[in-house]
Amino acid sequence: MLNSPQYMTNFTSNDETKIKSKKISGFLQSRIEAKDFPSAVYLVAEQGKIVLQDALGFAVVEPKKIEASVDTINDLASLTKVLVIGLLCAKLIEKCEINLSDKVLEYSHFFSTELKSEVKIENLLIHTSGFQSWSPLYLVLQNFSADFSPSDWLNIVSEIPNENPLNSKIVYSDLNFIALGFILEEIYDQPLDEIARKEIFEPLYLKDTLYNPPKELQRRIAASEKGNEFEKNTCIEQGYLQPSTTTEDSDLFRDYQIWGEVHDGNCWFMNGVSGHAGLFSPVEDVFKIAQQFLPNQTTLLNPETCKLFRTNFTPGLNEARSIAFQLAETPESTASKALSKDSFGHLGFTGTSLWIEPETERIFILLTNRTHDHELPFVNINSVRRKFHELATEILSAKES
Numbered sequence: 001m002l003n004s005p006q007y008m009t010n011f012t013s014n015d016e017t018k019i020k021s022k023k024i025s026g027f028l029q030s031r032i033e034a035k036d037f038p039s040a041v042y043l044v045a046e047q048g049k050i051v052l053q054d055a056l057g058f059a060v061v062e063p064k065k066i067e068a069s070v071d072t073i074n075d076l077a078s079l080t081k082v083l084v085i086g087l088l089c090a091k092l093i094e095k096c097e098i099n100l101s102d103k104v105l106e107y108s109h110f111f112s113t114e115l116k117s118e119v120k121i122e123n124l125l126i127h128t129s130g131f132q133s134w135s136p137l138y139l140v141l142q143n144f145s146a147d148f149s150p151s152d153w154l155n156i157v158s159e160i161p162n163e164n165p166l167n168s169k170i171v172y173s174d175l176n177f178i179a180l181g182f183i184l185e186e187i188y189d190q191p192l193d194e195i196a197r198k199e200i201f202e203p204l205y206l207k208d209t210l211y212n213p214p215k216e217l218q219r220r221i222a223a224s225e226k227g228n229e230f231e232k233n234t235c236i237e238q239g240y241l242q243p244s245t246t247t248e249d250s251d252l253f254r255d256y257q258i259w260g261e262v263h264d265g266n267c268w269f270m271n272g273v274s275g276h277a278g279l280f281s282p283v284e285d286v287f288k289i290a291q292q293f294l295p296n297q298t299t300l301l302n303p304e305t306c307k308l309f310r311t312n313f314t315p316g317l318n319e320a321r322s323i324a325f326q327l328a329e330t331p332e333s334t335a336s337k338a339l340s341k342d343s344f345g346h347l348g349f350t351g352t353s354l355w356i357e358p359e360t361e362r363i364f365i366l367l368t369n370r371t372h373d374h375e376l377p378f379v380n381i382n383s384v385r386r387k388f389h390e391l392a393t394e395i396l397s398a399k400e401s
Helices: 015-033 079-094 121-126 137-141 150-159 174-188 192-201 215-220 229-237 265-269 283-293 303-309 382-400
Strands: 039-046 049-060 073-075 279-282 344-348 352-357 362-368
Touching (some): 015 039, 015 382, 039 283, 049 283, 049 382, 079 121, 079 279, 079 283, 079 344, 079 352, 121 174, 137 150, 137 265, 150 174, 174 192, 279 283, 283 352, 283 362, 362 382
Antiparallel strands (some): 039 049, 039 362, 073 279, 344 352, 352 362
């Protein structure tokens, strides 16, 4: 793996580290045996040094068995929102190229409708836009015959009716970050994957973090769901499809083993590149991007800009949200009570999670592939995430005493 000396990891797989990691690894192995997920890769760091790390289980069960390793590349799903969009927006904010108070209408004429004209960049970043949580945009796509451009997708998002009044409550929505992705493309006048490569991946020497991984990387990638049965069922439950619709008579849902391409349906129809999903990365690369949110470790931001990620922008609402992240202050947060209330984190549908505790400069990363080799319904692993943070904090605290 290519690393700049500044970004060489400090992890050494010695006996002491293995002993420290044993408790976490034992717990995660028990959840693998319970069929919560087929594999887990984790990393815990403190003040820039990797302290705990391991890989367990099988990254691929079908069509062949491939063991997970610390180099396994995962479909990060919604971690894309923070690792790409959150970071890029913070860079633009500190350069005064965008402001949180800017209306989205300033960047896209599609947001000129009465319900959308007052939506601000901040609303998209903290999920107070009033947008509904999810919509299968590819079903709307069927109404168009021309090839879709970024402006076409943004137009679709702008036409979807609001679910709630602006600023009334937090409704976590993919649509917010889909819109932000296309707005960033307008600002940079480049495709989003190129922006991310030039602004984040190359400066951090991240060779294996990318959208649309090439075929030669497939054996290193954790597999996902076989077909899009979950998303098809969701479309039926929400009234987008008739119950009689089958995978065989529709080309909207894949029926093969998803392995090496994005799991999310909307992102897949956007050619694998979006603001809400699509990023693939191994755990140590995730760690290097996560360091950019901490003032004493970032090289891509000014240290004071990092306050954006630990500041509660939604006091009094149903969740505590900072720029792009959820705060541990949120009731029932997956951070667990072990992490401080101004810790910030995010989850991914495929089974990924990232939490950062700013005061201690601790980073907690857990990557699983819960959608692979599992019949529906998928397991809700939030209790596993909380226990992971509790065990890791316990080990770190014991190290210091």
